Amino acid sequence: MKKIFTNSRLLLSGLALLCSACAFTDYGNRINQEQLDIARMEDRRHKLETEYIIVLNNLETHPTEDRLIKERDVVREKLRDLETQIEEKRKGLDQSFREWEEKIVQEKIEKQMVDKEVKENAGKDEDVEFNPK
Numbered sequence: 001m002k003k004i005f006t007n008s009r010l011l012l013s014g015l016a017l018l019c020s021a022c023a024f025t026d027y028g029n030r031i032n033q034e035q036l037d038i039a040r041m042e043d044r045r046h047k048l049e050t051e052y053i054i055v056l057n058n059l060e061t062h063p064t065e066d067r068l069i070k071e072r073d074v075v076r077e078k079l080r081d082l083e084t085q086i087e088e089k090r091k092g093l094d095q096s097f098r099e100w101e102e103k104i105v106q107e108k109i110e111k112q113m114v115d116k117e118v119k120e121n122a123g124k125d126e127d128v129e130f131n132p133k
Helices: 002-021 026-061 066-121
Strands: none
16 A cells, blocks of 8 residues: 555655746646645555554454444445535536636637638738828
8 A cells, every 4th residue: 555655755855846847827837736645645545545454454353343344334424425525626627627728719710710810911002191081
């Protein structure tokens, strides 16, 4: 278990380093932060799952111990709550991806329109004097 924990810490550190080395737009920064939040939540979930395994193992050997039954219920509830939070955060990240993609498409369309207008107006003389009557 220690190896997995160390690897997840290295992954989080690597993601943070990668994010700090790049100059992202507002969307990129927001999505990176959301992704890091999810990674931290996943790390917490892993810890809770490990704790849950230990409690269940102890409960299997001591099935009548009330303290273990209560601890199992508490850990299980924490896991459920965290799963809900991760699911909501994931939905938010997916929505952010869609918004960013839509923004990119919209900017591409706007650029094409501007380029077309510039091309159409390239041959016109813009130094025409305006003489109001």
